[in-house]
Amino acid sequence: MIKASTLAFMLCLACPPLLAGEPVLRLSTTTSTDNSGLLAWLLPPFEAKTGHKVHVIAVGSGKALELAKNGDVDLTLVHARAAEDRFVAEGHGVGRRDVMYNDFVLACPPSDKADIKGGSDIVAALRKLASSEVRFVSRGDNSGTDQMEKSYWKIAGVRPPSARYLSAGLGMGEVLSMAAELQACTLSDRATYATYKDRTGLAILVQGDPRMFNPYGIIAVNPARHPGINAQGARQLIEWITSAEGQARIAAFRPNGQQLFFPSVQK
Known part of the structure; x- marks a missing residue:
């Protein structure tokens, strides 16, 4: 198994070179914020305003929090609320703030051989899926999506x-492509599903269950644990992304006219 510090180094080999004197800010985050194109839309105004260059490491939420725990990044933006709360309670992070939300969807081939289309009860749908012959592809990477999916199966009992439950250990975009190839179902965040919809042909068969609510939070790494981190830059990004300007930027991200993330900070 690759250590978090090694993973951070390997991923940052692809980071663009810094200009002389340009401060860097290391952000671990989920594949959904990266695959959807949100970060490419969201971060440039912050970089222009502050002079910081944000290096993004996009992995599952579990790995993103592990990188933050080890001090390999300065802050983390994830969607795994229970894990986020533990991360802060154990002293690894400070100042968690709500940022935005969307929801999860159950994406399947439109043929719907499990006959679950149109439902809004994810647990009932998964029970029906389990008794059918349709395959299911799991992220299997301890991401926020993976943790939520496992909780649904636990409730379903x-x-x-x-033979029909495949644990991929891959990011959301890759799992959606895999599900399409295998004519299988998978749980996805809505933003990545929308980004990959045309290339996969998968359809949303279940949505709207309150249990499918998907909040995102941002947390600074505790500088008392890792004095070498860019604590000032982390605070600046947290303040900006939760400011009126940052929240408006999130709301304005509408590829193909569809809003994929909704700001969480109340006016």
Whole structure:
């Protein structure tokens, strides 16, 4: 298994070179914020305003929090609320703030061989899926999506047999592509699903269950644990992304006219 510090180094080999004197800010985050194109839209105004260059490491929420725990990044933007709360309670992070939200969807081939289309009860749908012959592709990477999916199966009290339950260990975009190739279902955040919809042909069969609510939070790494981090830059990004300007920028991200993330900070 690759250590978090090694992972951070490997991923940052692809980071663009810094200009002389340009301060860097290291952000670990989920594949959904990166795959959807949100960060490419959201971060440039912050960089122009502050002079910081944000280096993004996009992995599952579990790995993103692990990188932050080890001090390999300065802050983290994830969607795994229970894990975020533990991260702060254990002293690894400070000042968690709500940023935005969207929801999860159950994406499947439009043929709907499990006959679950149109439902709004994710647990009932998964029980029906488990008793069908349809395969299911899991992220299997301890991401926020993976943790949520596992919680649904636990509530359902059943899961497809191993021959029909595939643990990919991949990011959301890759899992959606894999599900399309295998004519399988998968749980996805809405933003990545929308980004990959045309290339996969998958359809949303279940949505709207309150249990599918998907909040995102941003947390600075605790400088008392890792004195070498860019604590000032982390605070600046947190303040900016939760400011009226940052929240408006999130709301304005509408590829193909569809809003994929909704700001969480109340006016």
